Amino acid sequence: MTDQAVSGALERAVREAVERRRDELVELTRELVRRQTTLGAEEPAQVLVDERLRAVGFAVERVQPDGDAARADPYAGYPYLSYEGRSCVAARLAGSGGGRSLHLSGHLDIVPVERPDLWRHEPWSAEVAEGRIWGRGAGDMKGGLAAYLIAASVVAEVCDDRRGDLVFSSVIEEECGGNGMWSVLRAGYGADAVLIGESTALRLGHAGTGVVWARLSAAGGAGHAMLAGGDGPFDRLCRAVAGLRRVEAEINEPVRDPVFAAVRERPYGMTIGKIGGGVWTASTPHELVANVRFGFGRDLEPAEVQARLWEVVREASPEVEIQFEAFRARAYCHPTSGPLFDSLSAAHQAIIGSEAETVAFTATTDARYVEGACLCYGPVAGNLHGTDEWVDVETLVQTATVVALTAAEWTA
Template identity: 30%
Template sequence: MPETTDPVDLTAALVRCQTVTPAEGGALHMLGEMLAAAGFRVHRADRNGTPNLVARWGNEGPVLGFNGHTDVVPTGDPSAWRHDPFGGQISQGRLWGRGSADMKSGVAAFVAAAIDFVAATPPNGSILITITGDEEGTGTDGTPAILEWMRDNGDRMDHCLVGEPTCPTRMGEMMKIGRRGSMTATLVAYGKQGHTAYPDRAQNPLPGLVRLLDRLASKTLDRGTDHFGPSTLAITTIDVGNPASNVIPAEARARVNIRFNDAHTGQSLSDWIEEEADIVAKEAGIGIAAGFEISGESFVTEPGPFVELVAKAVEAETGVRPELSTSGGTSDARFIKDHCPVVEFGLVGATMHQTDEHVEVEHIVQLKGIYSRIIRDYFAG
C-alpha cells in the first residue's frame, strides 16, 4: 500500500511553527513544499507582509476548495501552560499547543486528505487549497488577498469547505452553513465643559449618551429568521476619561457591538443608529457622531446538494448527524461566500484561544477521514 500522510504528525509540526498573527513561522513554507511534491501548483499570494498560500491540483472543473489559516492568537504567559505552547506535544491522547484546535489540525487534515487522494485516485476535476496567515487579525490581507489573486489569475472554486473548529463538545455534532454579521458602532457625544456647581453654564453630554445607549439596548432587533437566532446588541464600553469629580466633561464615548442575522445589513443598522442618535442629540441639545466598522455581513448557504454531501460524510465517519448552524463569531467564510457556496466543518473547538489549548488525537485522524470522504463523494458525483 502507498504511504499515507499522517495528519497528527503534520499538526504537531505546524504547532511548532510560531505563527502569531501575521508571522509565517515556516508553516506555509512547509505546507507549500509538501503540496508541490504531491503535484500541486503552489503560489504565494502575500500582501502587505501577510503570508498567503494557494495550491491547485488539476486543470479542469469542478473545483473543490479548502480554506484555512495557520496564524494563531498570542499564548499569554507560557509558564501558565501545562506543556510548551509551541511544543506540539502528545500526552494523554491529546495534542497540546497554540493553534492545535484553531486551526492547524484542520489545515493538516485537509492537506493530508488532498495529498493522499490525488496520489491514489486522481479526480476528474481540481482541488484548490487556500491558507492564510491573517485570520486571527483584521483579515484584510488574508483570504481577501487570496481571492483577489485568484481572480487576477483566472482561478476560482465551485464550492469551498472551511476547516474551522465547528463542534461545541462532541465530534460531528455541528457544521456551519452561515454566519451572523458583525459590526461595531463608536458613538461620540459632544457638549460643553463646566463646573458641576454650575451645570447651567455647561452642556453635559453624558445624559444624552446614556439615553441613546438605553434606546439602542432596549430595542428588539428581531425575533430570529429561518436559519438564525435573534440579533443581539451589546454595549461594550463607555469612556469619559474624566479624573475630576467637579468637572462636567465636554466629550464622552461609547461603543456597541451588534451580531445580526439576515433580517438586517450593516448599512440598515448603521442608518438606524444614526437616526436614533439624531433624535437624542436634538432632545439633549448636544452633538452625537457615529462611526461604524462592519466586520462582515450575515450570510447563509442554503441547504442543498453540497451541504448534504458534507453532512452525510460527517455522519458516515462519526455516526452523528451534524446540526446545520449559523452560530458563533465570524470566520473567513464571510469573504468566500461572495465567491462560491461555502460551509464549515472541523474539530471540537472547546479549548481554542485558551491556555492549554489541545485536541484529541483520534479526532484529527477522524477529521482527515471526513475530508477524504468529502473529496471522494464530491468527484464521484
C-alpha cells in the same frame, strides 16, 4: 469492479493514508500554534503552509489583499492594517480536466491573548494533554487548517487520476474583516464547491449571522476631578451604549428567521470587546473609546445596520462619534441539500458512523463570500478566543479523513 467496491477501496486507502499521518497532523498543528499569528504577524506560518503545499505538488501563489478595492466593496472589510508584507497562500493541484473542483480553506490569523498568566497551559506551548492540543488558535482554527493540509496531501497521494482541480487557501484577516478569503476568490481561486475548516464539532456549518464593528469615541476635555460635572466622557459613552442595546433588543424581538431562532433565544448579539481612556483616577479623561461588535440577521444589510447605529448614537448621545471599521459582513445561509452536502454527509457517515448534524453560527465566517456550494466542517474544540483554548486530537484525525474522502470522491 462495481462503483460501491471502488468507493470501498478508496475509503480504505484514505483511512490508511490519514492514519499514517496521525503524528504528523498533531505536530503540524502544534507547530502552527507555536507560530504566533496575531494580526500582522501571519507570514512565518504562511511560509510553512506554502512549503507543505509545494512539497505535495500544488502550484502555489501568494495573494495580497487590495485595500482600495476592499474599501469600495460594500461587503468586504474595511482594511484594518497595512497589507505590506502580508499575503494569503492560494494553491491548485490540477486535475486532468472535466471534473468537479473543490476548494479547501482555512484562516491562519488568531486573536490576541489577554491574560496568559491565567492559562493552565502556556498559550504558545502547544502542549498535548488529555487528548487535546492546547494553545491560542488551536481551535480557531489552526487544528482545522492542519487537518485540511493533511487531507490535501492524502488526496495528492491516493488520487493521481483525478479529473477535477483541488484548490487550497490559507487566508489572513478572517478575524477582523475577511479580506483574505475575499481576495483569494477575486484572484481566480473559486471552485464548484468550498469547504472551510472551522471547528464545528464534526457538524456541517451552513449559516452565520451578519456582523459590523464600530468604534465609539467620547471626548470631554481633561481636567481635575474637583471641576468635573455629571456629564463627562463616561456618561456620554454610557448613553450611546444604552442606545445600541435598545437596537440589539429590537432586532432580537422576535427572531423570525428559523435558521437562527433555533440556535438560541437572542442570536444577534452585541459585544463591547475593548474599552480605553484616561490616565489618572482623579482626572477627567480627555477621551474614552469603546469598540463594539454588532450581530444581525438575513433581513438586514450591513449598510442598513450601520445607518441605524449611527442614528441611534446621534439621538442618544450627540457628543459621541461613531466610526465603522473591519467587518461589514452580511448574514448568509447555504443549502442543507445538494451535491456538496450529500457528498460530505456520506463521507461523514462512512468514517464517523453516524448521520451528520448541521449547525448555524451566531457569528460570521469566510463562507459568506462564497456564492456557490459551501460548508464549514472541522474538529471538536473549546474556549475559542478565551483562556485555555484547545482542539481535540481524535476529531482532528476524523476531520482529515472525512475531508480527504470527500475531496477524493468530489474531484474523481
